[in-house]
Amino acid sequence: MRIAFAGNPNSGKTTMYNALTGRNEKIGNWGGVTVGSKEYQLKKEFSGGQEVIAVDLPGAYSMSPFTPEEGITSEYVRTANPDAIVNIVDATNLSRSLFFTTQLLELGIPVVVALNKTDINEKEGTKIDAAKLSAKLNCPVYETVSTENKGLSEMIAKAISLAGTVQKAPYMQADINLHDKNAVDAEDRKRYSFVNGIVADVETRKTLSTETTSSDKADAVLTNPIAGILIFAVVMWGVFWVSQAWLGPLVADWLVGWIETFQGWVAGQLENSPAILSALLADGIVGGVGAVVGFLPLVMVMYFLIALLEDCGYMARVSAVMDPIFKRVGLSGKSVIPVVIGTGCGIPAIMACRTIRDERERRATSMLTTFIPCGAKIPVIALFAGAFFNGAGWVSTLSYFFGLVLIFLGALLIKGITGYKYRKSFFIMELPKWKAPSLKFAFKSMMERAKAYIIKAATIILICNTVVQIMQTFDWHFQVVEEGAENTSILASIATPFAILLIPLGFGVWQLAAAAITGFIAKENVVGTLAVVYALTSFIDVDELEMTGGANTVAMTMGLTSVTALAYLFFNLYTPPCFAAIGAMNSEMKSRGWLWGAIGLQLGTGYTVAFLINQFGTLFTEGHFAAGFVPGLIAEICMVAALVLIARKVRAHFDEKYELHKGAGTANATV
Amino acid sequence: MNTATLIAVILIAVILFLAVRYIIKEKKKGNACIGCPYADSCPKHRHDCK
């Protein structure tokens, strides 16, 4: 049996779905969090022993989709024939929600209305007569609070019992020609009058929504173009500082201490065994994976804080205040949310782009959002900040800030290439009510993420490290490589050709090239691989403030200066993301051209940024350009030439399209 | 071969075996991105809904 959860965006569907199924799907206090359908079996206590599957759908304001993810919902309820529909209605906005409700009631599928967020109504003094509403809608109505599990069991039990019955609609749309705009308009109006009538009858409010409240005053400040953006910068800086400069490293130090001790013990146990075993187990497995796991506290704290931010309702305000800036580069405020989600993981960020209506903006955002360092890149940032820059906080802040800058520049570039013609673009964002963020949910979300991190470390990263360790220990004849002759190992011979390409960037050594390559499987691998190829143990300052021998050793072993270290760091941060994220990009782009354009853009950006930092940094600190300046310059010129060619080609094609449309009489050309 | 070596070899074999087995099981389930908590809603794995 399948029960679909449908309702307005941000009404509490996913929260209820999580409560009923025990899953932990992403929630957030803004409309557009859920962009795809998900299904799972109900927990036994709710399904009464039957096999009942709950289907969580993206939020929709009506059956006529405006954005792609709305289309998923309307298509599902129309064609997938669920046995029952639970219509989650935001009780604080009955007048709007019922529009969709009446449409759902027309489908003939039994509907149960869950009047959600009734706790907010209680606080504000809004009363809804559920019994009356139920009589008028001709379906059961239950008051629920999905964040507190109130009313869920009764509601879902009713839904299950109704499965298989036929719903009688309280209001049917007249049979009209759906292509006739005026007829559709007239019908929609009639529907709204019907809804208005019901609301007037069942709802009594103590405070009208139109009254300005203290929350409005706060919003006015937060959406103020100057103050709002400053506040956002401060908030984000705070998140990074707490997770990567204070609380995160605090816990991590302790954890790393244990891992180190363990690694030392393992190495000690294997003193009398073949060196390769020690290398494999102590350095490769414990050391490599340990290096990555050591950064787990930083990632966890960050996820916790981001979850709090997402839950309180701030995201929508951020989206609103950043809209004017994003408009200047050809995007819109809707692109802000994927960017913020991207500070956690790039994959949900790319999927969140589905809420962007304009196709070009959607594609642009999905390829640019990975410039913001994701959680997997945190270990890389922390490593380099610790080893080369005294653990300074500015490295992390700069990485994120520069990522944002690259997003803007990239957007401008895309705008220039695709010949963005003027087109009316509208931005409308619902500002949800402010809410005290749920510590419970943030904690749950953090633990989920931690679990995923550890699983990833114990599988992918473990295997990668092992493979790297083996490739590094043996040469092509499967003889163990001598000390000092590492260049003959399998790994060295594979990585060296790539390393040559990286000489202009300042890190043309096979070890670093190998680490960067493994980064495509998972960005954490950069840290893991470096730990293996350089046989390094501790990365994080075990002592409070000073650079310990550990950090110094790291710096010296890698043979990098501060300049080249920064270049290498940025190279890894701003190149194409891990394969998983590239896969998500592929699904969103739905076009080979755009996908390869995206990968090309990201490769080019990483290369260019590292090139510039290396060359001009070396010029600045040592008075001369670094090695490989000319070849690098040639590469850059080729890239620019390629861009110009692509731009010409795209624009010519676009003009063609535009001409065609002009002939047809429509001036709206959507790329 | 002393005990430590023996244990080490067995341990490495077991760890790798478990890791590889986990990945293969996940791939069979259709989860192409190991450890990714969003695998459920990833469009790569949805054949039924869009």
Add this chain to the structure above:
Amino acid sequence: MELAYKLSNSAAGKAVEKESAGTANEKKTLMNAEPGQTYIIKELNTDDDEMNSFLFRLGCYQGEPITLISKKKNSCIVVIKDGRYNLDKMLSEAIII
């Protein structure tokens, strides 16, 4: 200008208004409205059918009230049917009140 405003309340005026669509100078849009006041929507000038329908579904259509909560240079916050929304300048200028 005065005449245009006076006429807008009569049926004939509505015809005049429709003809002069596009010249926002003669009509009051959300951007010239006063924060804290509630207005009745007279027209939606978005030139985009889908956008119009979308706004409709939110409860923003001709004849319905809309309240302006705050106004900025490039955006404004309004209340439509118990929900708060942030609209950018272009959208605000397209809502005639």
